[in-house]
Amino acid sequence: MNLLLEQVLGWVGFFSRPIVLEQLLIAGVAVGLLSVVSQRLPSGTPPRLWPPFKPLPLVVAALLLSVLVAAATGRRYGLLLLAWQILTAFWGLRGLERLLLNRWLPPETVHSLVSRLLRPAFALIIALVLLDAVASPRDLASVSLGTWFGSEIQLGTLSLVIVVLYFVVAASIHPATAIGWIAKRTLGISEGSRKAMVTLLRYGFISLGLVWGVARLGINQAGLLAVAGGLSVGLGFGVKEVFSNFISGLWLLVEGSVRPGEVLIHDGEACEVRRLDLRAATLLRASDNAELVVPNQNFFTATTTTYTRSDRTRRCGFEVSAPSSWTPDRMIALLQELAAAHPRVLKQPPPRASLLSFSPSSHSYRLSFSITDPLRAGSITSEVKLALWRRFDAEGLLTPPSGEGGSSAQG
Amino acid sequence: MVGLGLLGMGLLGLSGCGSLAGFDGQTLSVMVVTQRRLDWLRRDSLRQQLWQPLLDEYSSVRPNVRVNLTTVDENQLEEELRLRTSRGLGPDLLLVRAPMANTLLKAGLIAPVPDTAAMTRATDAIDGRYIERVRQGSRLAGLPLHEAVTLACYNRQQMPTPPRTTEELMAMAAAGNTIGLSVDPYGIWWTAGTRGADRPVTSIITGTVPSASRTREQEREGALITDWLVWLRQIAQQSKVDIANGPEELFDGLVASRLDWIPCFSLTLPPLRKAMGPRLGVSALPRGPGGPPSPFSILQVWSFGLDSSPRQRQNAAALAQLSDDPLLQRRFVLDTQEVLPVNRSVPTPVASSGVLAALAEAEQQFQSGSPLLTRAFTAEHLQAVSHRIEYVLQQVMVGVFTPQQGVVLLQRIGQRTP
Numbered sequence: 001m002n003l004l005l006e007q008v009l010g011w012v013g014f015f016s017r018p019i020v021l022e023q024l025l026i027a028g029v030a031v032g033l034l035s036v037v038s039q040r041l042p043s044g045t046p047p048r049l050w051p052p053f054k055p056l057p058l059v060v061a062a063l064l065l066s067v068l069v070a071a072a073t074g075r076r077y078g079l080l081l082l083a084w085q086i087l088t089a090f091w092g093l094r095g096l097e098r099l100l101l102n103r104w105l106p107p108e109t110v111h112s113l114v115s116r117l118l119r120p121a122f123a124l125i126i127a128l129v130l131l132d133a134v135a136s137p138r139d140l141a142s143v144s145l146g147t148w149f150g151s152e153i154q155l156g157t158l159s160l161v162i163v164v165l166y167f168v169v170a171a172s173i174h175p176a177t178a179i180g181w182i183a184k185r186t187l188g189i190s191e192g193s194r195k196a197m198v199t200l201l202r203y204g205f206i207s208l209g210l211v212w213g214v215a216r217l218g219i220n221q222a223g224l225l226a227v228a229g230g231l232s233v234g235l236g237f238g239v240k241e242v243f244s245n246f247i248s249g250l251w252l253l254v255e256g257s258v259r260p261g262e263v264l265i266h267d268g269e270a271c272e273v274r275r276l277d278l279r280a281a282t283l284l285r286a287s288d289n290a291e292l293v294v295p296n297q298n299f300f301t302a303t304t305t306t307y308t309r310s311d312r313t314r315r316c317g318f319e320v321s322a323p324s325s326w327t328p329d330r331m332i333a334l335l336q337e338l339a340a341a342h343p344r345v346l347k348q349p350p351p352r353a354s355l356l357s358f359s360p361s362s363h364s365y366r367l368s369f370s371i372t373d374p375l376r377a378g379s380i381t382s383e384v385k386l387a388l389w390r391r392f393d394a395e396g397l398l399t400p401p402s403g404e405g406g407s408s409a410q411g
Numbered sequence: 412m413v414g415l416g417l418l419g420m421g422l423l424g425l426s427g428c429g430s431l432a433g434f435d436g437q438t439l440s441v442m443v444v445t446q447r448r449l450d451w452l453r454r455d456s457l458r459q460q461l462w463q464p465l466l467d468e469y470s471s472v473r474p475n476v477r478v479n480l481t482t483v484d485e486n487q488l489e490e491e492l493r494l495r496t497s498r499g500l501g502p503d504l505l506l507v508r509a510p511m512a513n514t515l516l517k518a519g520l521i522a523p524v525p526d527t528a529a530m531t532r533a534t535d536a537i538d539g540r541y542i543e544r545v546r547q548g549s550r551l552a553g554l555p556l557h558e559a560v561t562l563a564c565y566n567r568q569q570m571p572t573p574p575r576t577t578e579e580l581m582a583m584a585a586a587g588n589t590i591g592l593s594v595d596p597y598g599i600w601w602t603a604g605t606r607g608a609d610r611p612v613t614s615i616i617t618g619t620v621p622s623a624s625r626t627r628e629q630e631r632e633g634a635l636i637t638d639w640l641v642w643l644r645q646i647a648q649q650s651k652v653d654i655a656n657g658p659e660e661l662f663d664g665l666v667a668s669r670l671d672w673i674p675c676f677s678l679t680l681p682p683l684r685k686a687m688g689p690r691l692g693v694s695a696l697p698r699g700p701g702g703p704p705s706p707f708s709i710l711q712v713w714s715f716g717l718d719s720s721p722r723q724r725q726n727a728a729a730l731a732q733l734s735d736d737p738l739l740q741r742r743f744v745l746d747t748q749e750v751l752p753v754n755r756s757v758p759t760p761v762a763s764s765g766v767l768a769a770l771a772e773a774e775q776q777f778q779s780g781s782p783l784l785t786r787a788f789t790a791e792h793l794q795a796v797s798h799r800i801e802y803v804l805q806q807v808m809v810g811v812f813t814p815q816q817g818v819v820l821l822q823r824i825g826q827r828t829p
Contacts, residue, residue, distance in 0.1 A: 010479020013438025
């Protein structure tokens with residue numbers, strides 16, 4: 001660490017050099033000058049003709065001006081040029097994000113790509129460029145950080161492993177998604193299987209990355225075994241739940257009982273599985289659009305009601321009362337006709353109405369029908385009820401359906 | 412820059428500021444120029460063996476100056492210096508080989524040795540032979556630090572006494588000892604002297620072969636090179652002579668006992684000692700019928716960067732002058748047993764060590780065997796042509812070119828560029 005510290009301390013001395021201070025001064029004057037000019041421009045000047053209104057373009061333009069001035073007056077300008085190149089590249093990156101990615105990709109994908117990959121990669125490259133400008137990255141890489149598990153760990157190797165693992169974790173979703181998409185197109189697997197495959201592939205890539213990292217660091221396997229031994233004791237106490245959730249997640253993916261994209265009932269509400277991560281599954285509750293984070297272990301140990309295990313159809317229904325003046329035959333035909341008329345109700349199996357009870361004043365019926373989108377059971381049931389109410393109203397029946405209180409949707 | 416500053420501050424904080432004692436912002440950026448073929452094993456030990464004693468001494472003289480060492484390979488040096496100098500971030504001091512220092516001064520990438528009274532005293536203390544190797548008119552490209560030369564390294568268990576002549580060397584090969592050679596400057600060029608071809612080969616290395624029509628002198632030199640190439644082809648045909656692909660392979664072969672005798676550069680002695688222990692024997696290279704061998708010599712010098720502030724220049728000069736202090740020079744020689752002192756008042760203590768005696772003998776061989784190399788020459792021609800020369804030698808040794816064809820090609824390579 002002392003070597004590393006000495007390297008860093010050595011950079012401080014560069015700021016005492018006249019040639020470095022001169023370049024900083026030129027850049028400072030140029031930035032100040034352009035700021036003043038920008039503020040004093042007539043208000044009607046089109047921004048497209050005069051871009052340096054915002055801070056980044058202003059500094060880029062100021063640095064370019066500095067480079068030109070320094071070159072014209074025979075002064076050295078390498079530092080100014082480097083700063084201009086870096087900021088121009090950053091400006092270009094932002095332009096790329098805005099112009100290209102936002103047009104081609106969905107916003108969430110752009111956000112993920114930019115924040116997890118593009119900008120970290122850019123920051124890494126710039127850090128290396130700056131390091132190369134003031135020091136020797138090769139020397140820094142050879143700085144020893146000590147001996148871990150019997151192997152000497154050098155700063156360069158450790159940094160490389162961390163960077164590669166970061167990019168494997170952050171970027172593995174993209175090749176995994178691509179492979180899943182190809183598998184779906186070529187092998188005809190279901191959407192749930194595709195998502196499960198993507199998750200498993202991602203875990204596979206990360207596992208390979210970890211194995212590579214350990215091998216690259218040259219960590220002694222005996223040391224690792226010792227750590228594994230310690231972990232096994234830890235598993236019995238503190239990290240049991242974490243490990244249990246992890247194994248449950250893997251098992252669920254392989255078994256296919258709970259996969260991303262599936263619809264299941266959680267706490268009496270229909271929810272869609274959005275993600276199945278190492279520790280927990282993320283569910284989207286359809287009724288209020290809330291996201292629930294449920295530990296994987298819950299699905300592993302408790303009964304799970306799913307509508308998407310073998311197919312995606314769901315049987316819905318409700319009970320309704322009608323005046324006894326309507327014959328049961330007429331009422332059953334009306335209920336089945338109204339349900340069949342709804343565009344989202346399946347024709348096969350057909351809607352079915354049945355008489356539940358009768359009395360001198362009113363009869364009770366039950367209507368059941370099938371839909372393909374389990375998450376929309378509530379809204380479709382409501383729409384069928386509404387259509388029934390309108391029909392009753394049009395027929396002049398005074399007694400509206402008692403669906404609000406007596407009907408219930410069941411699947 | 413701001414990020415780097417913050418990073419620096421962060422690291423200072425993490426370190427508990429232990430190394431900050433006495434630090435008042437004065438730094439000295441020292442660039443150590445390495446050569447892949449010689450320093451492949453030494454990168455890690457460079458600091459410990461050579462620089463640490465010097466840095467310790469320096470920090471006792473100037474405790475408030477932090478020395479920042481970076482290493483750069485000689486092949487990337489010019490490009491690296493151009494880039495750094497354009498930014499004002501060049502080193503304050505470079506430790507570089509004399510021919511490269513001459514090249515850099517000629518290209519305006521370093522400053523000449525400052526013309527101060529203290530520096531004059533320092534240069535006066537250095538043997539004039541070394542000063543001549545960095546003199547360009549009234550300017551000096553660097554301040555000599557130490558010299559390293561080609562020696563012979565052998566396995567004592569297989570070879571109790573080293574060969575004193577090339578005939579003995581070949582006789583040992585015939586008797587079953589495995590001899591290693593390689594076609595790089597350190598591995599085979601020494602043999603030119605043993606065949607009397609040292610002067611024409613040196614002309615080729617330095618690019619000073621006249622391009623005019625052939626003279627009697629050139630014909631005589633051509634005959635000497637032909638004789639050398641014929642001999643090289645003969646030894647390459649011996650089953651116990653292994654032509655290796657560079658010094659690394661020779662080194663590994665000797666350590667692993669696949670080879671019993673190799674030419675070795677003195678800078679590789681510490682790792683060889685570490686790997687072989689008492690099995691390692693060191694001697695001067697053998698003579699031949701044409702005269703003494705023509706070993707390669709490297710004079711390492713301190714050169715001054717262009718971007719230093721006045722205070723940094725003073726600190727750099729102080730470090731360079733300190734390294735030529737007689738006591739430190741003697742300590743370098745005795746501690747490392749791989750270099751020779753340049754201070755005229757420090758005799759090589761040959762009586763105390765066989766290795767130092769071999770070093771001193773090799774230095775004498777260099778002075779008599781490679782006269783052109785003892786003057787200032789630039790590295791650019793050598794860098795440009797060394798691979799081509801090695802290619803021709805290799806092709807002659809394996810029989811693709813005849814020695815006569817080899818001579819024509821070598822003289823063409825070494826012709827003075829107009």
